Amino acid sequence: MNYTYYAGCSLHATGREFDLSARAVCGRLGIGLAEIPDWNCCGASPAHSTSHLLAVALSARNLALAEAQGAGDIVVPCAACYQRLAVARKELGEDPGLREQVARITGRDYAGRAGVRSLLEVLGGLDTEHLKAQVTRPLGGLKAACYYGCLLVRPPAVTGFDDPEDPRSMDDLVRLAGAEPVPWGYKTECCGAAHGVANEPVTLKLVRDILEVARRAGADCLVCACPLCQNNLDARQEHVNRVFGTDFGLPVLYFTQLLGWAFGLSDRDLGLDKLFVKFRPGV
Amino acid sequence: MPRTGVFVCWCGSNIGGVVDCPGLAAEAARLPGVVISVDEKYMCSAPGQNKIIEAVREHRLNRVVVASCSPRLHEETFRKVLARAGLNPYLVEMANIREHCTWVHGPEPERARVKALSLIRRAAAKANRLQPLSGSRIPVTRRCLVIGGGIAGLQAALDVADAGHEVVLVEREPTLGGNMAKLDKTFPTLDCSACINTPKMVSAASHPNIRLYTWAEVESLTGYIGNFEAAIRQKARYVDHEKCTGCGICWEKCPTRVPSEFDAGMGDRKAIYIPFPQAVPNKPVIDREHCRYFKTGKCRICQKLCPTGAVDYEQEEETAVEKVGAVVAATGFSLFDWAGAYGEYGYGKYPDVITGLQFERLVNAAGPTGGKVRRPSDGAVPQTVVFVKCVGSRDEAKGRAYCSRICCMYTAKHALQVLEKVPGARVFVFYMDVRTAGKGYEEFYQRAVREGAVYVRGRVSKIYRDGGRLVVKGADTLLGRPVEVDADLVVLATAVEPAAGAAAVVRLLGVNADQDGFFQEAHPKLRPVETHTGGVFLAGACQAPRDIPDTVAQAGGAAAKVAGLLSRPELVTSPMVSSVNEALCSGCLLCVPVCPYRALEAGVITERINHHPARERVVVKVNTGLCQGCGACNAACRSGAVEVRGFTNEQILAELEALCL
Ligand SMILES: Cc1cc2nc3c(=O)[nH]c(=O)nc-3n(C[C@H](O)[C@H](O)[C@H](O)COP(=O)(O)OP(=O)(O)OC[C@H]3O[C@@H](n4cnc5c(N)ncnc54)[C@H](O)[C@@H]3O)c2cc1C
Numbered sequence: 010m011n012y013t014y015y016a017g018c019s020l021h022a023t024g025r026e027f028d029l030s031a032r033a034v035c036g037r038l039g040i041g042l043a044e045i046p047d048w049n050c051c052g053a054s055p056a057h058s059t060s061h062l063l064a065v066a067l068s069a070r071n072l073a074l075a076e077a078q079g080a081g082d083i084v085v086p087c088a089a090c091y092q093r094l095a096v097a098r099k100e101l102g103e104d105p106g107l108r109e110q111v112a113r114i115t116g117r118d119y120a121g122r123a124g125v126r127s128l129l130e131v132l133g134g135l136d137t138e139h140l141k142a143q144v145t146r147p148l149g150g151l152k153a154a155c156y157y158g159c160l161l162v163r164p165p166a167v168t169g170f171d172d173p174e175d176p177r178s179m180d181d182l183v184r185l186a187g188a189e190p191v192p193w194g195y196k197t198e199c200c201g202a203a204h205g206v207a208n209e210p211v212t213l214k215l216v217r218d219i220l221e222v223a224r225r226a227g228a229d230c231l232v233c234a235c236p237l238c239q240n241n242l243d244a245r246q247e248h249v250n251r252v253f254g255t256d257f258g259l260p261v262l263y264f265t266q267l268l269g270w271a272f273g274l275s276d277r278d279l280g281l282d283k284l285f286v287k288f289r290p291g292v
Numbered sequence: 293m294p295r296t297g298v299f300v301c302w303c304g305s306n307i308g309g310v311v312d313c314p315g316l317a318a319e320a321a322r323l324p325g326v327v328i329s330v331d332e333k334y335m336c337s338a339p340g341q342n343k344i345i346e347a348v349r350e351h352r353l354n355r356v357v358v359a360s361c362s363p364r365l366h367e368e369t370f371r372k373v374l375a376r377a378g379l380n381p382y383l384v385e386m387a388n389i390r391e392h393c394t395w396v397h398g399p400e401p402e403r404a405r406v407k408a409l410s411l412i413r414r415a416a417a418k419a420n421r422l423q424p425l426s427g428s429r430i431p432v433t434r435r436c437l438v439i440g441g442g443i444a445g446l447q448a449a450l451d452v453a454d455a456g457h458e459v460v461l462v463e464r465e466p467t468l469g470g471n472m473a474k475l476d477k478t479f480p481t482l483d484c485s486a487c488i489n490t491p492k493m494v495s496a497a498s499h500p501n502i503r504l505y506t507w508a509e510v511e512s513l514t515g516y517i518g519n520f521e522a523a524i525r526q527k528a529r530y531v532d533h534e535k536c537t538g539c540g541i542c543w544e545k546c547p548t549r550v551p552s553e554f555d556a557g558m559g560d561r562k563a564i565y566i567p568f569p570q571a572v573p574n575k576p577v578i579d580r581e582h583c584r585y586f587k588t589g590k591c592r593i594c595q596k597l598c599p600t601g602a603v604d605y606e607q608e609e610e611t612a613v614e615k616v617g618a619v620v621a622a623t624g625f626s627l628f629d630w631a632g633a634y635g636e637y638g639y640g641k642y643p644d645v646i647t648g649l650q651f652e653r654l655v656n657a658a659g660p661t662g663g664k665v666r667r668p669s670d671g672a673v674p675q676t677v678v679f680v681k682c683v684g685s686r687d688e689a690k691g692r693a694y695c696s697r698i699c700c701m702y703t704a705k706h707a708l709q710v711l712e713k714v715p716g717a718r719v720f721v722f723y724m725d726v727r728t729a730g731k732g733y734e735e736f737y738q739r740a741v742r743e744g745a746v747y748v749r750g751r752v753s754k755i756y757r758d759g760g761r762l763v764v765k766g767a768d769t770l771l772g773r774p775v776e777v778d779a780d781l782v783v784l785a786t787a788v789e790p791a792a793g794a795a796a797v798v799r800l801l802g803v804n805a806d807q808d809g810f811f812q813e814a815h816p817k818l819r820p821v822e823t824h825t826g827g828v829f830l831a832g833a834c835q836a837p838r839d840i841p842d843t844v845a846q847a848g849g850a851a852a853k854v855a856g857l858l859s860r861p862e863l864v865t866s867p868m869v870s871s872v873n874e875a876l877c878s879g880c881l882l883c884v885p886v887c888p889y890r891a892l893e894a895g896v897i898t899e900r901i902n903h904h905p906a907r908e909r910v911v912v913k914v915n916t917g918l919c920q921g922c923g924a925c926n927a928a929c930r931s932g933a934v935e936v937r938g939f940t941n942e943q944i945l946a947e948l949e950a951l952c953l
Pocket residue numbers: 439440441442443444445462463464465468469470471472475477478479480508509510622623624625626648649652698702705791792793797831832833834838839840841843
């Protein structure tokens with residue numbers, strides 16, 4: 010199975026390990042990823058809070074390039090990129106006027122043939138036997154709190170691959186990897202990443218709450234699907250501990266890293282060495 | 293020769309504030325056939341009506357045009373005026389220059405004036421061609437069918453029965469009582485629901501004028517006002533109620549436990565059961581789906597133990613036919629299925645998130661916990677209880693747009709009950725608004741606040757389980773802050789919806805439903821218990837969400853209408869129904885399937901043309917009792933043989949000509 014691959018900016022910088030692990034896991038599963046040549050920013054948060062047209066146009070250019078490449082649907086690991094591309098696809102499909110306007114701006118038309126799918130959706134949709142067959146190092150009942158964040162499954166009219174209030178696709182994958190997804194209430198709560206610079210106290214509290222609820226639910230680690238969430242929850246733990254007098258030490262990893270680990274891939278291949286709170290299952 | 297009078301109404305400033313009524317009257321005076329034209333502030337008032345009567349006498353008028361509001365509002369009024377003036381009431385024609393003109397064209401008075409004049413011209417042209425009409429008489433079966441045995445149906449049935457007419461009361465559950473029977477206490481007086489409801493159930497069952505069917509449904513209704521025929525399907529109970537004494541041995545010994553519908557799943561019942569101890573009738577039915585004997589062919593315990601040999605697994609359902617003259621729909625309400633829509637409240641997977649109706653069962657002394665407030669998960673007495681209002685109400689995204697009207701009050705009641713029954717309990721109520729219009733209602737709500745219920749203005753965004761407790765996250769919009777409450781029990785005030793199966797009843801009765809599925813009244817203010825189908829009336833929550841006081845009042849109103857209808861041995865039908873010109877009818881019968889009221893059927897006439905021998909010929913016949921005068925047949929008839937009286941082709945063409953030429 011082949012997809013056009015849109016990694017986005019984060020996966021080339023702070024979220025490098027998401028890119029590494031996504032490619033490694035897909036490679037193992039026989040999924041071909043062809044990166045879009047000359048892709049640009051998807052327009053997440055800054056663009057769509059300043060100009061709707063700019064936001065759609067940025068994503069539309071990527072969509073058009075991907076379509077021209079003709080390598081199948083576009084698969085996107087990052088939750089924010091996925092959401093932006095999916096929103097643009099929906100709006101362009103519903104509004105021929107907008108599609109024309111955007112085509113004039115970008116110089117390319119997107120006819121809507123290439124779909125947009127999140128990597129979680131694609132992996133979650135694979136045959137379970139096929140997935141299970143790759144598991145050589147099951148996680149031995151490790152308790153994982155699957156954290157979907159606020160963007161990945163919302164709004165349902167745009168995303169639609171999982172339940173917006175109680176998503177389960179990541180839980181299912183984690184279970185296949187031999188871990189035990191814990192039921193918890195903060196699967197889709199906001200982590201406040203967007204306010205990390207402008208209003209840090211708010212972000213710290215939101216991060217604390219998520220970690221707290223996960224820990225009380227008995228989680229040994231958090232699993233996520235968004236470079237912003239991951240970075241926010243992982244890198245800020247020390248700061249949270251200092252401010253709130255807590256002692257969190259919960260590894261926060263990408264679901265692709267967890268899967269890759271179960272597939273027996275090396276820490277290096279999965280970028281596990283890049284985590285702030287180290288992931289050492291069984292230790 | 294028509295001598296037509298035109299009467300232009302100001303309707304205060306509704307019409308008079310936009311167009312010049314005296315000017316309109318002056319112009320109308322020049323229309324063909326018009327002999328006098330005047331204006332008046334309120335034509336429907338006593339001086340206005342008298343003005344018409346005097347003008348009829350003075351100018352020997354034989355046609356009247358009233359240019360005022362919609363005929364839906366006052367056509368009947370002016371017909372009566374004509375009758376008092378000594379004219380046939382059908383010689384009046386209305387020009388609607390309010391709803392169709394000044395209300396919508398207020399900003400353009402000049403164009404409104406031109407349009408008003410066109411409408412009057414149309415009405416005068418038709419008036420000149422009006423013919424006197426009179427209805428036919430039909431006999432009335434002086435019995436009434438009431439569908440639904442909740443408090444609405446009980447009250448309506450008792451009132452009609454007390455007025456001396458026979459009533460057929462049909463309830464689809466094994467017992468009378470409806471939702472009210474499930475309640476513990478009732479706001480705003482906190483009197484016990486059973487104490488006021490069960491006596492009515494007993495009276496209805498023992499009333500000599502009431503024929504009771506429970507565990508039964510109306511399968512079809514044919515006929516028309518005064519002359520309906522209902523087929524009632526009596527579902528098999530597998531217990532012969534003639535023999536059964538209600539001793540209770542069977543349900544005590546039955547080995548099969550099933551979640552009780554009556555307890556809203558908070559408790560169990562047996563496979564052979566009465567829904568609750570005070571049920572009427574107090575005799576059981578077997579739930580075939582769960583009964584061990586029906587499932588496996590083994591058991592028969594109830595049959596073996598029954599001292600009177602009443603259990604009969606071979607019993608079959610039966611259909612009875614009842615003739616009635618009027619029908620009251622009282623099918624009540626059910627509650628919105630929140631679990632399917634509110635994922636943020638856990639999709640129903642947390643046992644301690646319950647509905648208000650389930651809470652009623654938990655506080656009810658006759659309920660599964662004997663009236664002790666215990667949460668379903670572990671039976672512990674909850675110390676912190678959170679109530680969430682407007683779950684599915686006033687929420688178009690997930691539920692219904694409307695306000696369910698009863699929840700503010702019953703939530704205040706529930707809050708009081710928790711505070712009274714659980715010493716030291718903490719109660720939080722999340723609300724959007726507190727709506728307490730009703731006698732003694734605001735005082736009742738204030739009492740809940742005084743006794744310690746904490747009202748938080750804001751919606752609940754999430755409920756999740758954290759260990760053994762529930763966390764309720766919401767916003768306090770008055771403080772502008774997110775709030776979080778750890779709760780032991782959460783009670784959702786879920787939206788009131790039409791009863792399950794209401795749509796089928798709507799079709800059965802040939803009435804309309806509103807956009808939410810509630811039964812549509814004929815007029816929201818002036819005909820609140822009538823429907824557009826003659827002889828069919830409404831009572832209770834099937835028409836809109838309402839509490840017990842309003843339900844009882846409306847049921848009494850419906851009963852009064854029924855009693856009025858049944859007090860007469862005969863009815864005069866509307867003459868504005870279709871009629872067939874048999875000479876023109878070719879018998880093609882194209883109109884028959886077109887009629888939505890099934891009022892047309894083939895008939896045979898014998899005719900003799902010139903000197904040919906007499907022969908038989910098929911023509912269409914109209915049942916004037918069924919015909920509603922909609923005109924569908926008129927449009928379908930190729931030879932113009934079917935016409936609706938009062939809307940003949942000649943009249944309509946004259947109107948068009950006056951409007952367009
Ligand atoms: C949690 C809760 C608490 C409440 N507390 C109060 C209170 O304290 N005070 C107050 O004034 N009001 C209260 N109410 C409102 C009260 O329950 C209603 O006003 C009342 O029940 C309406 O009566 P009804 O007869 O119209 O409808 P229902 O009680 O719903 O009765 C309708 C009956 O019709 C039957 N039926 C339905 N369809 C058919 C059919 N097709 N054929 C035959 N039978 C059919 C049903 O089985 C039912 O028996 C409360 C409501 C709720 C949900």
